[in-house]
Amino acid sequence: MKASYYITVLFFLILNLIVNAQNDSIISKKKYISNTQFTMLVDARTSIEFKSANVQKAEFFIRPELDMPLSKNFRLKMIGRVYTEIFDNLEPGKPEQDAVSEFSKRALIGDRLEAELREFYFDWKIGKHYLTFGKQQIVWGKSDGLKILDIVNPTNFRAFLLDDFDNSRIPLWAIKADLKLSKINAQLIWIPDMTYHDFPPQTGIFFPTALFSDVPQGVSVINNPLAKPDKKLIKNADYGIRVSAFLNGWDVTVNYLYQYDNFPVTKTMTNDVNDDITISPMFKRYHLFGGTFSNAFGNYTLRGEIGYSKDKYFSSNNSNVSEGIFKSDQIMGVVGIDYSGISNSTLSFQIFEDYIYNNQNTIGRETSETNASFLIDRRFANETLTASVICVQNLNEGDGFVRPKVTYLVSNNLTASLGADLFYGNESRPFGQFKSLNRVSLGLQLGI
């Protein structure tokens, strides 16, 4: 029986249970529904490349949002998105979305227009506990700019790391239970939605070439389609738990996620007879153990995040590695300090470490990768004008990016922004590969 059948039955079963469990009168139900909020954000953004002076993108978003209380303890949240990029540079043509499940795909209308149900979930309060089911974003972690535990939802990489995470995170069909247990909170998640990172086509300007292997020239290549796990909603779903507490001034969490890595590995087989290469991208499962902490000391806030991946697979560019993939444990961590001792300003410094224990020439990286980030943010004129600069630098090879930005509140509902995205470093590196795309961007956002 198809997965869609199970999901539909489960969805309506839960809905029926909830509706029947509500004892509100018709009058009170009307009262709740009258508190419905409908809002909309309209975004227009354009970027011009420094090098070529070409318009790199001109994109428009319309993001309607509905927040509808259905009873005292039950509410519906729905967020849609209509998106167009006039120059079709980020995802040329109709992207295949082959890493995205049928339920989570964007509806593509021609090459330049798409519509997407971004989020659609019910929030049910049961005593002190909450059950959230439907399409949603589940965000873990404390770091900014780079992700360690914020990997429950996969990412759309059409603009590499330049899109706001809220826009680039791909919401998933999931059930999340937030349980209040004395002084701790436990979050349990079940994600049957088999959606993984969505990379742009290789013709997309932000296709991350440095993260994928090069095929030797003159060799015949057979590219197998991306192999996704079987649609087994229990066996192949992702599962996670996060336990959080506020202990003696510390915010702490302990996290565990059993998931298919959102990043595919590429199995490479060489035909001994004619030297043809068969490339088979696929997803592999691993265990992620982690935790976060944060606390404030005077003008300083200390925060950190750690993730230990057990039995994770990586793609190798070493021809001696069997089938081009290997298994290793990996540890990633970040420590950040925010300083707010200067009025109306925030300074933030983070250092990230990422280490693969049994590295065998992983594509696009070294055994140990260290990145640092620095953010300065200053607010002027009663926060109507904000200036910020964020800089992320890889300390191994010196590639990175700088993003200065000024945001101005033109009127109550209208915000204008002017910024630049400046990559630098070796072109074979994850950040340096995009330095020819350095750009200045102008944006307008209208809230309705």
Added chain:
Amino acid sequence: MKKSQYITIFITLFITSIAIGQSLPSGEDILKNVNERNEGEHLIQDLKMTLINKKGKKQIRDVKSYRKDYDNQRKTILVFTKPSNVKNTAFMSYDYTDKTKDDDQWLYLPALRKTRRISAANRGDYFLGTDFTYEDIKLGTKMSESDYHYKTIKEEIINGHPCILLEAIPRTDKIARELGYSKVHQWVDKGIWMVRQTKYWDIAGNDLKTTYVKDIKKIQEVWTFQALEAINHKNNHKTAMVFGNSDYNTVIDDVLFSEESLVRGAN
């Protein structure tokens, strides 16, 4: 004027001043009365904030606020509900009565979908673009015992209400720098022990701002101000806050004051 006349005038003034001084309660007494005024254990309110700059440009923000008092702490949540570009931004604070303990504060930023721990030390910073500092917001119409020395000055009528003018001087230079004030004058309504008006001077001793507490009513047996206004004299910026749907009767569940709750807009 004869010498005896001078002496008579001096003695009269001296006796009068003693009499006035005796008729006014001390700063400590006023502080005690103000801080012991019933504010209800639970409070849910709607708040409309209007920020107006010197050119008359307005920013209007709707906020839902929740406050619960415990034995040793007060927990507060403010959630922005309008306009849509700030919707779901939420601020949470645990304020402790033990002054040796730093308050704990969090800010939920919907664009990141993350709750950030923020420092409570910069209490003299202005709260999200308003003319109220984080400390002003925290105190409401209460008075800080640990930050100031208080002295009663005189009685004055403010909007038809007899008030006692108190002068508050920060206890140390460090506190003054933290708060951003070198001197504060507060007019306390001696009938209901609520501050009706406050004038602030900056660190350099210049006029900084004046705040006005307006439309005070008894709601569910609790004296409640329905409007608050601050005028910054240095940049002519103004913040008007209008409160509505004040509810002291609904019991707020402890579970509301958590990071998880901020993520769902304290719903």
